Amino acid sequence: MDEPKALSLENEAGFKALFQYATVGILVVSSGGRIELSNPCVEKLFGYEKAELSGQMIELLVPEAFRDSHVHHRDGYFERPKARPMGYGLNLFARKKDGTQFPVEISLGHYQLDNEPLAVAFVTDITERQRFNDELEAKVKERTLELTQSLEREKELNDMKSRFVAMASHEFRTPLSAILSSLTLVESYMKAEQEDKRKRHINRIRASVKNLTVILDEFLSLDKVEQGKVEIERxxxxxxxxxxxxxxxxxxxxxxxxxxxxxxxxxxxxxxxxxxxxxxxxxxxxxxxxxxxxxxxxxxxxxxxxxxxxxxxxxxxxxxxxxxxxxxxxxxxxxxxxxxxxxxxxxxxxxxxxxxxxxxxxxxxxxxxxxxxxxxxxxxxxxxxxxxxxxxxxxx
Structure with a gap:
């Protein structure tokens, strides 16, 4: 690294204070891709000492799989520098000294010193945020699934109600009609010689009542089974x-x-x-x-x-x-x-x-x-x- 350039940078009090106390990692990178300055937050974030980073290529902090493409993007940035987030819409990862990777968010800025362009990268570790987002996304998916299942159950229940009404109106009507008609006829069979007719219609009433009881028993049985209220007694x-x-x-x-x-x-x-x-x-x-x-x-x-x-x-x-x-x-x-x-x-x-x-x-x-x-x-x-x-x- 060009020592006079580093000294001139650090002699600016505001810049020095920003580097020392910023809660995000800050890197100053030359147009050739070398690290000119790094603040304590970056050093802690990546696990390097200050002396280990100075003069190193910025790709040292990039996962190996992305280094070649990063060189291309870095050169492109210096050709058309502007303040912007890096890798907009992409998931970015950085590499620590021990080789572990972690998700980051990077914002880029630029300025010139002694007619040489420099890039400033603000690096934020978003591991916790991503974990929170993943947990939130999982909860949203879980809740969405619950709501979907609830809507499906509600739809199934409504369909069952509709089928029940249709079935009940048909199945109940037949025995009820038989009961009413038989009762009317029983009332008219008052003579002793009409005893057989009277018994026939009374039996018809009994059968119709039994049919209604069977229908109700089936509904009650199904409800008990589905609610887990049927106990096995061997x-x-x-x-x-x-x-x-x-x-x-x-x-x-x-x-x-x-x-x-x-x-x-x-x-x-x-x-x-x-x-x-x-x-x-x-x-x-x-x-x-x-x-x-x-x-x-x-x-x-x-x-x-x-x-x-x-x-x-x-x-x-x-x-x-x-x-x-x-x-x-x-x-x-x-x-x-x-x-x-x-x-x-x-x-x-x-x-x-x-x-x-x-x-x-x-x-x-x-x-x-x-x-x-x-x-x-x-x-x-x-x-x-x-x-x-x-x-x-x-x-x-």
Whole structure:
């Protein structure tokens, strides 16, 4: 470095005070790219002593990957010097003595001394600012995601409300109309010889009330499951006897000529939530009856296999089946296949069944062919809590 030039610079009191006490790094660089002066803030920022920087090329403080391009930009600045930020719109990095890199913000100025152009660089370490900006950006992204998900949930809720209103207006109207018309007719059947007609309409009222109760129960069940309010209570029970009791319960739903064919294989005693399993099978069996025609068979096959340590239950009907293009939507809320719109239902039953099966640590799948029927397959652990079956208790 030209010693007289440095002395003349430092002899100016204001300039010296600026260098000494400035809270940003200040570098004075010659047109040849050499460091003429550096203030204490720069020396602390980069980890160099003053003597180590004086006379060095400015590229010493630039990451190696950017040094060649920096020489080009430096020469271009001295050709058209003006006060401006360096690397506008770019992320700038500097290099410490120990080789570590850190983000910086640099402003450039210029002046002449003894007819030689000099550049002044004001260097600020923006590591903390960038960290804050990164954290702020992450929080903004997180909040944006939360808002997006909230809007999606709100939209889904509004869609559900719309579907509920449409479904309820249809599903509630039919049984309510039946109740009102039957009540009117019952009132007119006052004679003793009209007792049979009176009983028929009373039974019709009971069935309609039962349909309304089923609809409300499905909504309440879905709400409980989705809010995590359903508690699993496993108990030891005889699965074979359980299935036979359930078939007796659904016998009253069978259409003319329909029947249920039951087969059982494997161990009978299992440890599972009896109430939830009942709801699952009751739904699937009633669906099999509802979507099958007269004279058709609904099949219930149970295999409690100790070798695989799981129970496999299949409910198969010979009914209308599910169109192939609609099968992907089968477990969606309020979904009704286009070939089932004239059959009573809320479109919630299978949604509830799927969530119930998952509560049993199980899995549900299905296969279906239009006009040939549908088979639902449920699998869940034979004994979730490690209960060992009695190997002599087998029903083939």
């Amino acid at each position: 108990e030891l029970f005889d699965l074979y006897d359980f299935a036979e009791d359930l078939m007796e319960e659904v016998n009253g739903m069978l259409k003319q000529g329909q029947h249920i064919r039951f087969s059982y294989n494997g161990f009978r005693n299992i440890m599972q939530d009896k109430r939830i399993l009942r709801n699952i099978l009751l739904n699937l069996l009633s669906n099999g009856i509802k979507y099958s025609g007269e004279q058709q068979t609904v099949h219930l096959d149970i295999d409690a296999n100790v070798g695989d340590r799981k129970v496999v239950i299949k409910v198969r009907d010979e009914g209308i089946g599910i169109p192939h293009e609609e099968q992907k939507n089968l477990f969606s809320k309020f979904y009704r296949a286009k070939n089932a719109t004239n059959i009573q239902g809320t479109g919630l039953g299978l949604t509830i069944v799927k969530q119930y099966v998952e509560l049993l640590n199980g899995h549900i799948s299905f296969r279906s062919e239009p006009n040939q029927g549908t088979t639902f397959i449920i699998e869940f652990p034979l004994n979730d809590h490690g209960y060992e079956n009695d190997p002599t208790d087998r029903r083939q």
